[in-house]
Amino acid sequence: MKKVLIITYYWPPAGGPGVQRWLKFVKYLKDFNIEPVVYAPQNPTYPITDESFLEEIPADLTIIKQPIFEPYGFASVFSKKKTKTISKGIISAKSQSPIEKLLLWIRGNFFIPDARRFWIKPSVKFLSDYLTKEKINTVITTGPPHSLHLIGLRLKRQLNIQWIADFRDPWTTIGYHNKLRLKKTSMAKHKILEGEVLNSADKIITTSFTTKNEFYYITEKPIKVITNGYDVEDIEKVPLSREFTISHIGSLLSGRNPNILWQALAKIVKENEDFAKNFKLQLAGVVSKDVLKSIYNYGLKEYVEISGYLSHKDSLKLQRSSQVLLLIEINAEETKCIIPGKLFEYMSAERPIIAVGPENWDAEKIITETNIGKCFAYDKKGELKKYILSLYKNYKEDNLRVNPIGLKKYSRKSLTEELSKFILSD
Missing domain, CATH: 3.40.50.2000 (Glycogen Phosphorylase B;)
Structure with missing residues (x-):
């Protein structure tokens, strides 16, 4: 050996x-x-x-x-909160304080x-x-x-x-x-x-x-x-949520802020009373203030449930109990190569995926070939709304599921x- x-x-x-x-x-x-x-x-x-x-x-x-x-111990003397935030990778593109700018400059150049x-x-x-x-x-x-x-x-x-x-x-x-x-x-x-x-x-x-x-x-x-x-031994059967839950598990950084999704959901809520009665947007993990502000500005605050960081086991349970899973990536050339690890856990949960990311995203290739959901670029608002409504229709008919293809190679x-x-x- x-x-x-x-x-x-x-x-x-x-x-x-x-x-x-x-x-x-x-x-x-x-x-x-x-x-x-x-x-x-x-x-x-x-x-x-x-x-x-x-x-x-x-x-x-x-x-x-x-x-x-x-x-990081020394940096936290200046700003414990900012240091921990930067170490998590949450770097806001807007309204950086002088201390945050200094910490980023030191981190980048020293x-x-x-x-x-x-x-x-x-x-x-x-x-x-x-x-x-x-x-x-x-x-x-x-x-x-x-x-x-x-x-x-x-x-x-x-x-x-x-x-x-x-x-x-x-x-x-x-x-x-x-x-x-x-x-x-x-x-x-x-x-x-x-x-x-x-x-x-x-x-x-x-x-x-x-x-x-x-x-x-x-x-x-x-x-x-x-x-x-994904690890097949991690799979645990849990009952599906009775509500039409769209869940995101993991960090939602400032750049991962798909306004087209919030717009589409806000429009559906406004136009469809039955959807509004059943819909819930579930966010588990670190969520930046910029993202929350956008969601709330579209009038979706009453539909949001924030769970905070969950253990891996609890994350798996949430994935399997959700009606729909949400995968989001920053809309940039340099993020086309990012295939989030949670995609594969989502895959094993066998729940439909709504993915929003850059054009020609590597994750889109996997989602398409395994038939586990649909991926939308940041300019596909109309198509996204139509897909959400099709998922909701299947949910109402108790027929919301996926038919995956070739998952074994990703075990x-x-x-x-x-x-x-x-x-x-x-």
Whole structure:
């Protein structure tokens, strides 16, 4: 059985989608003749925690932890609330305070590639000895944070191990980069580091087709798309809501604000008394003030229920009890590559999906081929209204369901098999 070291920042009790990808992979890797060893920080600053993920760690998994220094503690002296908000990725494009502008400028220009850069040197020192002692010759780094790829880069140079870089999100083309107030020299440094990683790693994994295409022009190294997925063992049957619930589970950042959806819902509520009587918009997770303001401005406040952050288990229950599930992405060129992890959990819930995102969004390809819903660009207001009404008609006839196609390839076990083949390939 081949031993592989996985270097990850997000590990239980971290919450959110970032932790689930490798937590699920390590669950199945031994089934495919690979023994994973996980290296994670001992004292991380997680903006969201979820203790329920601790129960999913395999009992026989070897986990190594080393201390990490993170500057968020010092930044919180200036503004604890703003620091936590920025660390969650919630960066409002409007009305930034002077403190928020300062924190973003410091974050963007002093901590390159990110605020976990201080973990690189001590990790390389520790892992150089550990890998040699344990005779492990394959390392996988997963980012963001992209500082972890720099750990892999240095280990590759020192030990000439096989190194695989897993990109859950892109690097320099990710949406929030243009909000970090980067100087030209800082942006150039990101580009250089990105190029070094992509051309030094032996193999590269991306979670989206667009990111693979972007990297294709930077490196000639093998690139494999392995998306996120769903775990069949997580599925639990729960009764459907009696109301016509349209639910969004996860963070609704300021940019994820589809006014066409709020407009369509407001118009239907106004025109259709029966719809208004049964409709509920359920939001579970962090919701920015900008998004809530838009929803309320369209007169939908009385239909909104805000649940706050839910544990992973409770999120799954909500998905399965909802009549319709909502998937939203920022309308921008750089977000076409984002395939939210919750899409795959939505998929396993087998409830109709309304997706609103950029034109030619990677997620649209998956939604269409699996027949689990419909995706709308931000200028398709009339079509969106018509689709909502068709879903409501089926709800009233007790016939609101989907007929999915080919979901098995997105199960975590199937994806882990693909991963194992890529690891073991020459």
